[in-house]
């Protein structure tokens with residue numbers, strides 16, 4: 002509905018009447034048109050002469066008398082000659098205000114509306130009431146619309162607010178708002194978690210109300226800083242303690258301004274970097290530390306030794322590099338499994354930590370090798386540390402209830418005395434370590450210049466060994482084994498000899514390890530096997546022939562084929578061939594090597610366990626394979642017949658062998674007394690200088706019979 006703004010909006014355009022119109026005519030018009038309330042009387046120019054109002058007119062004309070009296074008279078006799086008149090474009094509100102104040106009663110009779118002074122229509126209180134009603138309706142409608150707008154806006158703002166709240170509550174970063182006096186206005190759940198507080202406990206409070214003084218001071222300081230600068234402040238890393246644990250957080254503080262532009266609040270956004278920092282630290286740890294022992298790894302060692310050597314150079318310091326190697330790690334690893342090996346390494350790492358001083362560095366270089374960089378003032382300091390290390394390693398390790406002894410060898414090189422660069426220093430400490438190991442392990446040794454010569458000699462020997470085969474410098478010697486029951490020689494052990502063109506006879510103890518290290522043991526061992534079979538096949542008596550097989554000959558799996566070839570080429574009965582292996586064959590890759598042993602045994606070849614008692618002599622090895630013979634190491638025989646320890650060990654081995662149905666043979670028998678003692682302990686065979694030294698010629702033994 003159109004709102005009535007001007008008088009023209011409520012004007013009824015009723016045709017006017019003229020002065021010559023009679024009252025009877027007017028009466029008829031009123032009678033015929035009940036809506037007609039007011040009539041204007043105008044002259045021919047449209048000028049208003051007066052106004053007839055229905056009710057007062059009808060009052061006069063209602064009776065017959067009235068009609069008779071006034072009926073034929075001109076309308077001018079009954080008209081209001083001074084009616085309320087108003088211009089059409091007058092604002093309705095102004096007209097109403099003015100009329101109600103001054104001529105309210107006239108308003109009830111109706112009024113004339115003019116346009117530029119000429120008649121334009123009439124107005125009635127009814128039209129005014131209608132307009133007012135419309136106005137009222139309009140404003141009611143407007144109000145209703147406004148109310149629904151308000152409801153919609155408030156719902157929208159509520160939605161916005163809850164949308165924002167959801168974001169703030171779920172954002173994985175702290176949102177903390179404080180007022181300009183540093184009182185908490187808002188904190189989200191991530192913030193509660195980060196600071197270890199509850200929203201209900203902190204809102205309205207300052208940092209000093211909430212946190213311990215030191216922490217509160219830190220927060221307040223940064224709040225002040227951001228308020229003073231008025232700019233966003235980034236705090237890359239801040240350590241906070243949330244009552245449970247230390248956390249590392251990154252904070253961004255921003256000033257929020259009020260409508261007047263003055264700082265109103267401080268918004269702090271915080272990201273918890275604790276996990277990220279821990280992950281970074283873990284990555285750095287993995288890159289530089291051995292995960293098993295927690296000691297430095299080879300990468301970190303390289304860095305540390307370079308640093309230490311540059312200190313040596315710049316400040317005239319001295320350092321000792323200790324290279325450590327566990328003596329029995331491989332044995333432990335192979336016989337008790339990798340988990341036991343790992344546990345041993347961990348415990349070794351712990352013990353090493355106890356030996357060193359602050360500033361010294363320990364690394365696990367790989368496997369069972371460790372290195373210590375020690376700051377020293379004099380070589381004596383290095384000796385003390387090495388002795389300490391050997392001492393702490395002496396006591397047995399408890400690995401899941403099993404007591405194990407590891408032992409350690411330590412090689413030491415000094416800087417700047419022995420070498421000033423990392424590579425040379427390490428290889429010299431290694432040389433010293435090598436010396437310790439070759440001298441029986443479980444000791445320490447400083448590097449000496451002559452060790453270089455030893456290495457040189459070893460390299461030379463390796464070179465010469467390569468030509469020894471083609472130059473036919475090898476020869477086999479044979480040592481007899483006597484059956485103690487029958488007193489007859491029953492077999493011979495083939496022992497390799499190297500007739501060096503310049504150095505004369507080189508002992509196998511000297512060159513076999515070099516052959517093993519260089520891989521030459523393969524072709525040399527093959528030659529021994531073929532030569533032993535070839536010669537044995539030609540012996541006048543069908544003695545057995547025993548051949549030493551190095552653990553390294555098991556590696557490539559070709560042993561069964563080589564044995565077969567040697568037997569075939571020589572024509573030797575497989576039952577006359579005996580292979581002597583040591584426990585280490587079963588320690589290393591037990592399954593693979595047992596398969597090889599079984600294949601060889603299936604050919605009819607006998608298998609003997611050599612040097613029994615020197616390694617990790619374990620009943621499990623004897624159970625793992627049906628050995629034909631156990632050879633007791635000469636180190637036990639040497640101390641017979643008086644040494645009680647040797648006697649008990651040999652007796653124990655003998656009992657064990659008897660239980661398993663295996664014969665025992667004693668090595669290194671040099672005296673009659675030893676022989677008698679062995680006989681008394683059920684030893685079935687003996688070998689040693691007493692019976693015969695290793696020799697190239699064996700025929701003489703055909704007749705030997707020892708009583």
Ligand SMILES: Nc1nc2c(ncn2[C@@H]2O[C@@H]3COP(=O)(O)O[C@H]4[C@@H](O)[C@H](n5cnc6c(=O)[nH]c(N)nc65)O[C@@H]4COP(=O)(O)O[C@H]3[C@H]2O)c(=O)[nH]1
Nearest residue numbers: 496497509510513529549550551669670671688689690695
């Ligand atoms: N003191 C003393 N020693 C005695 C006595 N009876 C024998 N021997 C020595 O004891 C060693 C016995 O050999 P082994 O324990 O198998 O120990 C052997 C064996 O492990 C290794 N070897 C020798 N020949 C070969 C070979 O062809 N292949 C391999 N892989 N190793 C070999 O070299 C080691 C040393 O051999 P050899 O020097 O020939 O030393 C031999 C032998 O000469 C005695 O009554 N008193």
